[in-house]
Amino acid sequence: MKITICGGVKFAQQLVEIYRELEKLGHEPKMHKDMFGIADGTAAELIEEVKKDHAEAKRKYNFIKLWYQLILDSDAILVCNFDKNGKKNYIGGNTLMEIGFAYVNNKRIYLLNPIPTEVTYYDEILAVGPLVINNDLTKIV
Amino acid sequence: MRITICGSISNAKKIYAIKAKLEKAGHIVYSHELMKKYAEGDRELKDRIKKGHHKVKIKHNTFRWYYNAIKKSDAILVCNFKKHGIPGYIGGSVLFEISHAYILNKKIYLLHNIPKIIYYQDEIKAVQPTVLKGNLGKIINQKF
Numbered sequence: 001m002k003i004t005i006c007g008g009v010k011f012a013q014q015l016v017e018i019y020r021e022l023e024k025l026g027h028e029p030k031m032h033k034d035m036f037g038i039a040d041g042t043a044a045e046l047i048e049e050v051k052k053d054h055a056e057a058k059r060k061y062n063f064i065k066l067w068y069q070l071i072l073d074s075d076a077i078l079v080c081n082f083d084k085n086g087k088k089n090y091i092g093g094n095t096l097m098e099i100g101f102a103y104v105n106n107k108r109i110y111l112l113n114p115i116p117t118e119v120t121y122y123d124e125i126l127a128v129g130p131l132v133i134n135n136d137l138t139k140i141v
Numbered sequence: 142m143r144i145t146i147c148g149s150i151s152n153a154k155k156i157y158a159i160k161a162k163l164e165k166a167g168h169i170v171y172s173h174e175l176m177k178k179y180a181e182g183d184r185e186l187k188d189r190i191k192k193g194h195h196k197v198k199i200k201h202n203t204f205r206w207y208y209n210a211i212k213k214s215d216a217i218l219v220c221n222f223k224k225h226g227i228p229g230y231i232g233g234s235v236l237f238e239i240s241h242a243y244i245l246n247k248k249i250y251l252l253h254n255i256p257k258i259i260y261y262q263d264e265i266k267a268v269q270p271t272v273l274k275g276n277l278g279k280i281i282n283q284k285f
Contacts, residue, residue, distance in 0.1 A: 054263045055262075055263040055264070055266035055267045056267075058263065058264070058267035059266075059267045059268075059269065063267075064240065064243060064244065064264070064267060064268070065243075065244055068244045092260055092261065093236060093260050093261020093262075093263065093264035093265075094261075094263075094264055096233060096236055096237075096260075096261065097236065097237070097240035097261075097264060100204065100236070100237035100240055100241065101240065101241075101244070103204055103205075103237075104204055104205050104208040104237075104241065119233075119260065120225070120232060120233065120258075120260075121232060121233025121234075121236070121260075123194040123195040123198065123233070124195070124198070124232075124233035124234055124237065125233070126195040127195040127196075127198040127199050127204070128204070129199075
């Protein structure tokens, strides 16, 4: 299955690990190429730009539209919602946008962990009917 | 021009008043039927939303409805009134609508400033909306 992996850049290393795992399971994972550079530290300039002004980096590198294109070319998305800054199963704005893209384009939506309950957009996530896999990648079928 | 009007349903009355102003100025405005019902005080709808807002969104297919409305629009107008004590509040559904407008290359107008919401302030900035600062004049006179 073609799967776009979604999640925050803070978790780039974990996202790359999941990418490799999905490959081993016979899937065709998709992720922006820069995520690999962020994960291994080679994209130093980009990492600095993201730290300095994340909104500007998103715009400059056209990240939102590039991820959208990946989702269009996928059967599903996997939302990697790890705990972040004390927030359980965190889903940020960027990933929320990607969930919306997947939904209206009839892509399956997998969540690595349960729906976060501390966010104001709990209802929206619930409404798209995500499949929670509880960290078990073999549940992606 | 063709405008999809977006905002929290709890502000339906205000949103509907803006819709009327835009239509009077000659614009074609798309707004989900639930917004009208809520603005008119539909008690049954309000109760259903209170009991389970996600169920209402699913039943009325609101996400896809807005996506399709935005597709045929030139712009969206986000009516981001104060909510939960946050000036210019934008909720999850409206963030979806903003992101759809962005990838469909539609103009994005915010009625008020970008809200200080840590979850997605950067994303809203990144799509470079035009902030009207409460002044509808900029779009009322806009021709496409």
